[in-house]
Amino acid sequence: MSLELICLALAGLLWAGQLAHLALRANLEIGTRYFLSPRDDPPPKPLSPGTSRLKRAYDNHQEALLLFGVAVTAISLADKSTPLSGALAFIYLGARVAFVPAYVLGWQPWRSVFFGIGYLCSILLLVLALI
Template identity: 45%
Template sequence: MTPELTVLALAILLQAAQFAAYSIRANLDVGPGYAMSARDRDPSRPLSDLGGRLQRALTNHFEGLTLFAPAALLVAVSGQSTPFTAACAWVYLVARVLYVPAYAFGWRPGRSLIWFAGFLATISMVISTLI
């Protein structure tokens, strides 16, 4: 397996961990009754600030994966894995790991800089396959 695909697998596991962290926080915030309901109405208790931030960080990672997954597949399928593309993949993953506490604890401007590092690494992988 290429390093880029290894990072993709780890990014998927990170997504699962983020989902678990958000789910636990959300259940504590809104209560298990609402969490297990059909959610036809708004919860009687809102998400805490931390719960909302974990939810937004999770959503952001879904969005990031929609670019990173095809980038990793493009590199792997085209046989263009290089030390540069592997480094880009690892930068993406490290950025995504750091992004969770950065978002959860409101690090400014760190959160945006961390996000940009992951985005730039992803786009750099794609561009490298075209050169």
């Protein structure tokens, strides 16, 4: 398996871990009754600021993971895996891992820096797949 695909699989596990952590914290704050309901009504109370940030970090990763997945798929199907593309995938993964605590803990400007690094890596992977 290429390094790009390994990083994609690990990014998927990061996404799953973020969802599990978010679900646990939200259930502890709001209670399982709401989450077991059809959720036709708004939650009985808002999420805490920390859990709200965790949700936004999760949502952001979900969006970023799509672009990264497209880039890795393009690299793999075009058979363009190189040490550079592997390094870009690894840097993307590191940036996304660092993004979570940066977002949840409000580290400025690092949250934006980590987002930008991951985004740039995905774009560069797409370019490498095309050349």
